[in-house]
Amino acid sequence: MNPFPSIALAAAMGTAATAELTTDGVLTDMKRAADWQLEHPSDHPITDWTQAPYFLGLLQLHQVSGETKYLEAVKDFGQRVDYEPGKLVLHPDDHAVMQAWLGLYEMDRDLAKLKPTIQRFDQIKAKLLGKPAVSDSGGTFTFSWCDTLFMSPPVWAHLSEITGDDRFLEWSDREWWTCTDILYDPQHCLYYRDRRFFDHRSEGGHKVFWSRGNGWVIGGLVHVLDYLPADHPSREKYLGLYHDMMHALVKLQNKDGLWRTSLLDPDGKVGEASGTAFFVYGMAWGLNRGLLEKDIFQPALEKGWQALEGCIQQDGMLGFVQRIGDRPDAAGPPSTEVYGTGALLLAGSEIVRGLDPSKARPDLASFEGVKLPDRFLRETPRVVVRYVPERMDDFAFENDKVAFRAYGPALRSGPEDGGIDAWLKRVPYPVLDKWYLEDVTQLTEYQTAEASKRAEWGAKTYHADQGEGYDAYKVGDTRGCGGIALWIDGKPANLETWASFKILEDGPDQGVFELSYENPLPDGRVARETKRVTIVMGRHLIDCVSSFTIDGRPGVFEVAIGLKHQTAEADFIASPATGRFALWETLDDLGLGTGVVVDPAQVVTTTAQGAGEDVQSLVIAKTDDQGRIAWSTGFGWEGQGGIKTKQDWIDYLRDAR
Numbered sequence: 001m002n003p004f005p006s007i008a009l010a011a012a013m014g015t016a017a018t019a020e021l022t023t024d025g026v027l028t029d030m031k032r033a034a035d036w037q038l039e040h041p042s043d044h045p046i047t048d049w050t051q052a053p054y055f056l057g058l059l060q061l062h063q064v065s066g067e068t069k070y071l072e073a074v075k076d077f078g079q080r081v082d083y084e085p086g087k088l089v090l091h092p093d094d095h096a097v098m099q100a101w102l103g104l105y106e107m108d109r110d111l112a113k114l115k116p117t118i119q120r121f122d123q124i125k126a127k128l129l130g131k132p133a134v135s136d137s138g139g140t141f142t143f144s145w146c147d148t149l150f151m152s153p154p155v156w157a158h159l160s161e162i163t164g165d166d167r168f169l170e171w172s173d174r175e176w177w178t179c180t181d182i183l184y185d186p187q188h189c190l191y192y193r194d195r196r197f198f199d200h201r202s203e204g205g206h207k208v209f210w211s212r213g214n215g216w217v218i219g220g221l222v223h224v225l226d227y228l229p230a231d232h233p234s235r236e237k238y239l240g241l242y243h244d245m246m247h248a249l250v251k252l253q254n255k256d257g258l259w260r261t262s263l264l265d266p267d268g269k270v271g272e273a274s275g276t277a278f279f280v281y282g283m284a285w286g287l288n289r290g291l292l293e294k295d296i297f298q299p300a301l302e303k304g305w306q307a308l309e310g311c312i313q314q315d316g317m318l319g320f321v322q323r324i325g326d327r328p329d330a331a332g333p334p335s336t337e338v339y340g341t342g343a344l345l346l347a348g349s350e351i352v353r354g355l356d357p358s359k360a361r362p363d364l365a366s367f368e369g370v371k372l373p374d375r376f377l378r379e380t381p382r383v384v385v386r387y388v389p390e391r392m393d394d395f396a397f398e399n400d401k402v403a404f405r406a407y408g409p410a411l412r413s414g415p416e417d418g419g420i421d422a423w424l425k426r427v428p429y430p431v432l433d434k435w436y437l438e439d440v441t442q443l444t445e446y447q448t449a450e451a452s453k454r455a456e457w458g459a460k461t462y463h464a465d466q467g468e469g470y471d472a473y474k475v476g477d478t479r480g481c482g483g484i485a486l487w488i489d490g491k492p493a494n495l496e497t498w499a500s501f502k503i504l505e506d507g508p509d510q511g512v513f514e515l516s517y518e519n520p521l522p523d524g525r526v527a528r529e530t531k532r533v534t535i536v537m538g539r540h541l542i543d544c545v546s547s548f549t550i551d552g553r554p555g556v557f558e559v560a561i562g563l564k565h566q567t568a569e570a571d572f573i574a575s576p577a578t579g580r581f582a583l584w585e586t587l588d589d590l591g592l593g594t595g596v597v598v599d600p601a602q603v604v605t606t607t608a609q610g611a612g613e614d615v616q617s618l619v620i621a622k623t624d625d626q627g628r629i630a631w632s633t634g635f636g637w638e639g640q641g642g643i644k645t646k647q648d649w650i651d652y653l654r655d656a657r
Contacts, residue, residue, distance in 0.1 A: 021302060023355045029309055030061055030348040033341050036316030038073060042338035046077050047086040049151055050324070052096035053219065054338045057345025059103050064352040064359045071107075078104055083113045089123045092148035098155045099223070102162065106363070117159055121168055134441050136433045137378075139178025145326070146183050146191035146213045149176060150220035157227040173234050176224070180241070180378065181434055185209070185467030186427050187639075189248035189376070190263060191217050193326055198466050202328075206264035210328050214263065215278030215343065218245060222285045226364040239291075240376030246286060249279050250300045257307025258320070261328035272331045273311040273320040277343035280304040284350035288360070289367040305351060308344060318344055381428040383535055385503055385511035391436050395501055397511055397533070400428035401540050401642065402634055403469075404481065406515055407497045418495045418517055418529075419480030419564070422594070423462065424637045425469035435462040435471075465588075469639060472566075472587055478616040479562025481594050482633020484546055486527055487558040487620055491609065493521055495529055510536045525551050540643065541597065541634035541656055547627050554627035558604060558620060561631055563594045565615040572617040573650060576603045580653045581619050584646040591638040593649030597656050598631040632656060 037054065044050045055074050062071040083101040086094025098117045105113035124142075134141045143149060153172040160169035183192045190209040192198060200208040221242055228235050252263050258271020259279055283301045286292035311320040311333075319333040321340030353359045381400040388394040393408025403423035407416040425431050439461050462471045477494060479485060485492035495517040505512040517529040527550050534543040548557050563572070563583040570585035579600035584593045596619050604620040623629040636643025636652060643649050 021305065021351070021355070023352055026305070026348050026351050026355070027065055029312060030345055030352075031065070031067075032316035033312055033318050033344050034058060034061055034070060036318075037338060037341045038069075040317070044338065045086070046081050047084065047094065047097050049086075049093035049096040049147075050337060050339045051077070051342075052099055052151070052339075053342025053346060055097060055100035055342070056103065057342040057349070059100065060349035061345050063361065064349045064356075074100055075104060078113065082116070084116045085120050089120065090127055090142060092143055092152035095120065095155050096151040099158065102155065102158045105162070114162070117155065118163075121156065121159070121171075125171070132441075133178070134437075135178045135181035136437055137174055137177035137181050139174040139176075141175075141178050141182065143175045143179040144182075145194040146179070146210075147193070147216040149179060149191075150216035150223070154220055154223035154227070157224045161227040161229075169228075169232075172224075173232075177234070177237070177378065182438065184241075186244075186376070187465075187467040188264070189244040190214050192466070197327070198464060202262050202265050204265045204267075206262070208328065209263040210326075211259045211261045211263050211272050211275030212278075212322055213326075214245070214249070215275035218242075218249075218282035219278050219343070219346065221245070222282055228365060230365065236373055237376065237378065239370070240373035242282075242286070242291070243372040243374070244376040246282060246292060246297070250283075250297060253279075253300050253304065257303035257305075258311075261322055261331065265328075270331055271307065271320065272322050273308060273318055274322065274337070274340035274343050276304055277308055277340065277347045280308065281343065281347035281350055284347060284354055288350060288354050289370075291367060291370065291372050301351070305347065308347070312344075377427075377429050379429040380508075381537070382430060382508035383506070383511040383537055384430045384432055385506045385513050385535070386432070387501060387503075388432075388436055390440055393497075394436075395498065395513070395515060396423075396432045396436075397513070397535050397542075398423070398425065398430060398432050399511075399535050399537050399539065401425075401538065401636075401640060402535075402542075403432060404535075404542065408501075409497055409499065412497050415477045416475065417477055417497055418485065419475040419478055419483040419562075420633070421471070421475045422473040422481040422635050423469065423471045424465075424473065424592070424635075424639060426465075426639050426641070427468050431468050435468075438462070465639075469637075473564075474566060474613065475564060476614055478564040478610065478614055479560065479618070480564050481635055482542075482544070482561060482563065482596055482631070484529075484531070484544070484559050484561050484629075484631075486521075486548060486550075487560040487618075488521070492560045492562070492618070493527065495519055495527060504532075508537075510534065521550070528552075539634070540636045540652060541595070541632040543630070543632050545628065545630045548623060549627055554625070555623075556625050557623045557627055559623060559629060560618040560620055561596050561598065561633070562616040562618050563596060565617065566592065570615075570617075571646065572606075572608070573646075574606045574617075574619075576600060576606065578654070579603055580650075580656075581606065581617070582646075582650050582653050583617060584649055591643070591645060591649075592635060593637075593643055593646065593652075594633075594635045595649065595653045596631055596633050597653055598629075602629060 058070040058074050085098050088094040101113050131140045156168040156172035193210045193213040258276045261272045283297045318340050320331045321337045322331040383399045385397045393410040394405045396405040403425050405421045485494045496519045498515040500516045502514045512534050515531045531546045566587050567585045573582040579598045581596040602621045636649050
């Protein structure tokens with residue numbers, strides 16, 4: 001079935017379109033660009049990463065055109081280097097050309113084209129032996145900048161498909177998701193080029209996501225999917241990632257059909273051809289496999305290809321290609337690079353296959369009957385409850401909506417005590433393990449690095465939002481988000497950090513645990529609290545039940561349940577008659593609601609205490625005669641998506657049970 005019927009070309013570079021997309025027309029443009037590049041060979045070494053898209057593009061041009069000169073050119077390049085990769089064993093850039101050599105091997109099964117790639121893998125594994133993982137995906141962060149997802153993973157996916165040996169794919173799969181753990185921004189569904197860019201902002205104040213870098217990711221993603229077994233456990237994740245990136249990118253295409261070098265700045269001065277070509281390639285690939293909606297992506301593809309045609313100069317040179325770099329930069333008519341030509345050939349070959357299904361490649365994975373996931377999830381959402389000894393004895397817990405931590409014994413000498421900290425998460429899947437691991441490993445690496453290295457990149461801590469959310473909530477010695485204290489002589493008698501814990505149930509749909517607190521009061525009596533917390537999927541609130549004793553004896557006690565103000569403009573909305581108490585404020589330009597739900601029969605009054613950054617609103621309540629009180633607490637954050645306004649939060653607390 002032809003996914004591109006009767007395509008009328010959209011405007012290129014702002015001019016009206018009169019041509020219609022045809023197989024002959026696309027092939028003519030591809031040949032013009034390829035022939036110019038053959039006549040003007042790149043000065044880069046044959047094994048350089050820049051050559052890999054070009055060699056692959058020539059192979060695909062041969063396949064869709066039937067002209068052998070393009071195949072012979074790639075054979076000649078391979079023979080000149082004995083089908084070897086670049087010399088740097090671990091450097092993903094020096095893996096890239098092996099994709100072309102494997103493509104040649106598939107044609108004649110000449111082992112001379114295969115052996116160097118297998119030997120390179122053995123060298124890689126020897127060098128990585130014993131190197132620790134840096135994320136909970138288990139990889140070593142060998143793919144430490146986003147472009148590498150084109151350079152290396154497709155090699156190993158293809159090699160596993162050729163040899164039937166899973167170990168090549170197993171390794172690159174772990175490394176792919178480690179790179180994604182660290183560099184992918186799930187808010188914008190794009191990759192940072194590398195970790196230096198976490199805190200960079202463009203002149204327009206936007207996060208910096210580089211067009212060409214994300215273009216290479218798309219190229220690598222579709223190549224991995226071409227060779228990934230249908231039953232591979234990560235296939236759903238790759239497909240979900242493809243879905244989210246393509247749907248994000250289609251919204252960022254400029255009116256002239258080109259994507260800008262800094263993707264979130266669509267009104268930038270000049271578009272760029274190589275990133276655009278990779279994005280068009282990814283769209284055509286998905287349309288040909290029935291994975292993308294035609295009404296959304298077909299017009300974008302048409303407009304993108306028309307714009308690329310406008311970038312081909314009269315002599316056949318592809319212009320408007322940003323030259324080698326690591327971030328958005330200028331591109332203009334005379335600016336070209338061999339990888340831009342390669343990306344154009346890859347895009348054009350996939351468009352030709354859409355126009356002429358007889359050109360399809362039956363040797364690649366089939367997607368018949370496959371539907372893209374609605375969203376990329378790196379893990380299945382679930383409740384997580386755990387003690388975190390590697391991070392100052394935190395006790396942390398989360399579901400798909402909210403995340404919290406309670407401070408442990410290692411922090412007893414600091415200002416932290418029995419308050420509850422809130423972690424603002426954007427994503428439904430678990431983040432606690434990932435954020436703690438990144439914080440421990442990357443911060444240690446950052447602190448021990450040379451000053452010149454620290455100047456290049458920053459550690460990715462959970463106090464900065466790279467797309468999954470962050471810990472912006474401040475607790476200090478307040479009750480934080482719904483913490484509790486005895487109320488004695490008109491002030492909270494805060495109990496210190498927890499002394500012991502007990503996990504009673506740990507997911508996936510519900511977590512239950514107990515935290516025990518004990519310390520002397522100012523008058524010498526000993527106060528104890530046992531707090532049982534229940535967290536379930538789908539709720540913004542956790543359920544708490546605390547039992548208090550003083551000198552071992554229960555009784556009716558007054559307690560204070562607190563909500564700490566994060567800003568001076570926090571608005572406290574109290575309804576003692578219903579037992580609903582809400583705090584609403586704007587934190588880092590996004591709305592945040594915290595709240596308490598308690599039996600109105602136990603409510604005594606409300607008050608506020610503190611000054612400056614330590615103001616908290618307090619709900620004063622009474623326990624039963626056994627020192628017991630139950631309440632619910634939690635938060636709703638605009639960045640998470642469910643709660644967007646103060647009224648949303650008030651309504652949520654009103655309906656809470």
